[in-house]
Amino acid sequence: MGKIKNLLKKSTKIGASALLLVSTLLPSLALQGQLIVSATNASTTLAPGGAVDTGNHTWGLKDFQTANNYTPVGKNTSGAGWSSSSTYDFGTNQANTGSWLPFNGAVDMTQSIRIVGTTLANSKGLFGSGKILGDANGILLTNLSSSQLSGGATGGNLGVGNLGSGTYFIGNNYSYKKTSIIVRSDYNTATVIAQGNGPGAKILSASSDYTANNNSTNLFTMEWSNPVLNSDGTVTGTISYLSRNGSTNYISSADITVQKSMSIGFMAATGGNYSQMSVTVNEVTAGKGVQPVNVNYLNSLTGSQLAPKGTAWKNSTITANVGDKIGVVAQGNTVQTSDNYDYFVPVAPTGYNFKSFTPAVTVQNFPVGTANPNQINVSYTPLAQSAGFTFNYDPMAQRTPTVPPLYSVSGLLIRLSWLLLLIFKRI
Known part of the structure; x- marks a missing residue:
């Protein structure tokens, strides 16, 4: 020869x-039961843990x-x-x-x-x-x-x-x-x-x-x-x-x-x-x-996976052609003309506001077993919470004659009854 x-x-x-580009924040989902759509007009809203396919x-x-x-x-x-x-x-x-x-x-x-x-x-x-x-x-x-x-x-x-x-x-x-x-x-x-x-x-x-x-x-x-x-x-x-x-x-x-x-x-x-x-x-x-694009949902304050009411929002997976530019847009916003496909981000869960998303990605091929470079992050910010507290007194404890006013506390909701009871026992 x-x-x-x-x-x-x-x-x-x-x-x-x-x-290689940065590693994925969240694991990729198996592509089962995919919805095949053409999302040029951003007519599809992503669902946490769901999968869509660009088709074509x-x-x-x-x-x-x-x-x-x-x-x-x-x-x-x-x-x-x-x-x-x-x-x-x-x-x-x-x-x-x-x-x-x-x-x-x-x-x-x-x-x-x-x-x-x-x-x-x-x-x-x-x-x-x-x-x-x-x-x-x-x-x-x-x-x-x-x-x-x-x-x-x-x-x-x-x-x-x-x-x-x-x-x-x-x-x-x-x-x-x-x-x-x-x-x-x-x-x-x-x-x-x-x-x-x-x-x-x-x-x-x-x-x-x-x-x-x-x-x-x-x-x-x-x-x-x-x-x-x-x-x-x-x-x-x-x-x-x-x-x-x-x-x-x-x-x-x-x-x-x-x-x-x-x-x-x-x-x-x-x-x-x-x-x-x-x-x-x-x-x-x-x-x-084709390669998967992971759309990850994050808490903007902690940078970790969003978990409203203790239930984690798993990433969405978009099956897209290598070379396509894939993006997301906020609810009600128009698409980016430079993108091949855009998708609406999920509506913010109760207790959160939508904050931001990272730019669109041009889908890259990558070797199996290496980090997936095709990542989009969507961030949500927790809302400030108000809580009212009603105080009960131990009738056997010495205390001031007046009843304290109702207090409102912003931030994380904390159960304080037992602490307040101890305080007023000492008054």
């Missing part, structure tokens, strides 16, 4: 950010051909950008570059996925096929979000391994062969599926080697098929990538287990050799990846 192992050295490194969970080709639906990241990729409504130039026509075009949304791995398009690798000539081509061009599938990716890096031991075992590269690897200082031979190219995991990064599957055509487009088809939902919430299925070089198809496939919602994007990278690389998207069939 030639030098396909070089993918783990010469593909891009896109490092994980230093920190299918991607189409137009979504993947909209530039604003991506957040490009990369290193030394000047000139990267969209050359047409469906084609992205990675800006990799220089040594040691890493360029990724992550989609802001995510894909639902419990459903089949199909992405069809073309890739281009053009080394600007040098005697025909396979001369001085770049090193990797394909699709990156990861459990991280686009906000958890940095601008990439160069140096030794680059590759998908830097993103952990939940990241996969699916595409073409161009491995240049040089037999001597004078004689150069063509690249060995292979269609590969590779899994990251630091030093444990590995090639899961590879096609036979072939000499890539330079300065030509290669039709590709990426498919996720036969997904099975496991009892632990993961999904097992078959990932495959077909690349057509000339009239021959080169296919690689592997069975992998992933979480339900995965981020996806397109990637190109170079090492010492390089080329102009781009991707064109022509067909997409995919479900949208």
